[in-house]
Amino acid sequence: MHPDKFRRLLAAALAVPLVALAALGLFFAVLLHYDARAHEKLNKIDTVVTATEQLQDLIGTQEALARRHEIAGGAAQQSALVPLHTITRIRMAELQKMALGDPRADALLETLNDQYLLWMGWAQETLAGKTFGLTIAQNDARGWQQMSSIHETLRELLDLEHERRERQAAAIASFKRHTIEAIALSALLLGLLLATLTRQSLTRVSRSYRKALNEQERISGELARSRQWLQTTLESIGEGVLCCDAEGRVTFVNATAARLTGWQAAEAMGRAAQDVFVIVDETSRRPREHFWSADHVDALLASWSGQSLLLGRDGSECLVDHTASCIQGPGNEFAGMVLVFRDVTDRLRTERALQTTEKLAVAGRLAASIAHEIHNPLDAIANLHYLIETEEDPQLQREHLKMAKQELARTIQITRTMLSLYRESEHPVPVIMSELTQGVLLLLERRAMQQNITVEQNYEGHCRIEGFPAELRQVMTNVLVNAMDAAGPGGRIQVRIEDQSAEELRGSGVLIRVVDSGPGLSGDTGNRLFKPFFTTKGEAGTGLGLWVSLGIVQKHGGSIRIYNSCESSLPGACVEIYLPARVLQLGIHRLVSEEVHPPAMV
Structure with a gap:
C-alpha cells in the first residue's frame, strides 16, 4: 500500500474516537450550562425569600414601635420609626426590582406596598396624636387590622416563593437524575460506537499494514534475488568491474577485476579507487591524472576513461581499455562511479x-x-x-x-x-x-x-x-x-x-x-x-x-x-x-577497437 493511503487510514482510525469524544464533551457542556442556569434560578428564588423575610422583620420592628406609644409617648417612637420606614422603602424597591417573573408574586408585592403605605400613614398620625374623632381603641383596632393584612400578604408571598423554590429544586433534582441517566446511556452508546468504529478502522489499518508488509517482503525478496543475480553475473563476466561511492572508496570488486589488479575483494573494500586501480600512460609511463570531485563529474569520468597500462599489485602489467559511468542517487546527485575494464594486450598484439x-x-x-x-x-x-x-x-x-x-x-x-x-x-x-x-x-x-x-x-x-x-x-x-x-x-x-x-x-x-x-x-x-x-x-x-x-x-x-x-x-x-588540421596525440601504439562503423559515415 502507498504510504499516503496508509497514513490516511491511520488518521481516520484516530479521528473517529476524537470526534466522538468531542461530541460527548459538547453534550456535557450543554448539560452543565442548563444545570448552572437552573441553580442560578434557584439562588434567585432564595434571594427573594431572604429579602422578603428581612422585609417582614423590618415591618415587625415598626409594629412593635407603634405599640409602645401608649407607654413611652408618641414623640420617641415617631423619631425611631422614620429611619426604619426609609430602610423598608429601600428593601421594598429592591424586592420589586428582582423581577420575580411570576404575575402573582408581582401583584402581591404591589398589594404589600399599598398596605404598608396605608399602615405607615396610620402609624404617623397615631404617633402625632391625630385620631380624627375615633377613640383610642377604635384607632388601634384600625391599625392592627391594617398590620394583619400586611402580615397576611407577606405570608402569601413567602408561601408562593417557597412553593416556587420547591418546584425549582424538584426540577433540578429531576434534571440531575435525567442527566446521570443520559450520561450513562451516551457513554454506553459512545463506547459501543467507538468499539465498533475503532475495530473496523484498526482492522482496515491492520489489513493494509499486513498487505504493505507482504508487498515489502516480496520487494525485498526480489531485490535480494536481483542482487544475487547481478552479483553472479558481474562475477562471471570476463571484464573487470570496480564500484566506488561518492568519496571514491571501493564498494565492489568482481573476480576479473581482482585478478587484473591483484587486489582481493576483501582487501580492496574501503580503499581509495586510485590505490586499487593504478593506471599509467602506455608510452611515457606517467600516472594518469585524475581527481575525485563530485562537483566536476564530467571531468572525473573523462579522467577514468581511455586505454592505459594497468599496474597490478603483484607487479604485473597489462594494457586495458577502461570506461567509467556515473551512479546517481534518488535526487540525481552524484552517488558514485562504476569502472569497467578489460585486458586488451593479446588483442593489440x-x-x-x-x-x-x-x-x-x-x-x-x-x-x-x-x-x-x-x-x-x-x-x-x-x-x-x-x-x-x-x-x-x-x-x-x-x-x-x-x-x-x-x-x-x-x-x-x-x-x-x-x-x-x-x-x-x-x-x-x-x-x-x-x-x-x-x-x-x-x-x-x-x-x-x-x-x-x-x-x-x-x-x-x-x-x-x-x-x-x-x-x-x-x-x-x-x-x-x-x-x-x-x-x-x-x-x-x-x-x-x-x-x-x-x-x-x-x-x-x-x-x-x-x-x-x-x-x-x-x-x-x-x-x-x-x-x-x-x-x-x-x-x-x-x-x-x-x-x-x-x-x-x-x-x-x-x-x-x-x-x-x-x-x-x-x-x-x-x-x-x-x-x-590538428590531431590529438594519443601515442603511436594506440590502436582502434575491433568495432568498426558502417561505411556510410565513419
Missing part, C-alpha cells in the same frame, strides 16, 4: 601483427613496380656512363653527365619515398597531403603505365595538416591501389585534395576524394568493406587494407566513407577522407 602483415603486403605489391622504376634509370645511367667513356667531345660528355645525374636523382627520390613509407615519427609533424600523394603516385607510376590508367590530379589550397606521414602514405597507397584495381586496364582515376573550412560538426582540415571509373559498389559490399579479412580480390587481397586505413584515419581524428559516385564520366566508387 594480434592487431599489430595484422598491421605488420598488411605493411608487408603493401611492400610486396610495390616491390615489382619499384624494381622496374629503379632498374630503368640505373640501366640508363650505365649506358650514359659507357657513352661518357667513349665520347671525346667535352660538350657531349657534359650533356651525358647531366642526363646521368637526372636519372640518379630520380632513383634517389624513389628510394627515399620507399624508405619513408615505413619510417614512423613519434609525434605528429606538418604534412602536405598533395606532396605526400604525389610521392605515392610516383611509386605507382609504373603500375599505372602498364595498365594504361590515367590519373588526374587536382590540388587546391595548401593541403597542410599535422599527422604521421608514414601511416598517411599507407592509407593513400591502399586507396590508390584499390582504385587502380577497380578501374582496370584503360581506366581513369581522379584524385582531388582541397582545404576544408570549419563546419558545425568538425573543424578545419583537408578533404581527399579518390574516384575511379570502375563498376562501383554492389549489394551489401559497402557495409562489409571495413571489416577485417573481407576482400573482393580473392586470393590477391588480404582483406586488411581498408580496415587498417580506417584505424589510421580515426587515430588522426578524421573520417572515411565509400559510396558510388554520381558523376557520369566517373561512375565508380568514391573514397572520401577527411583529416583535421
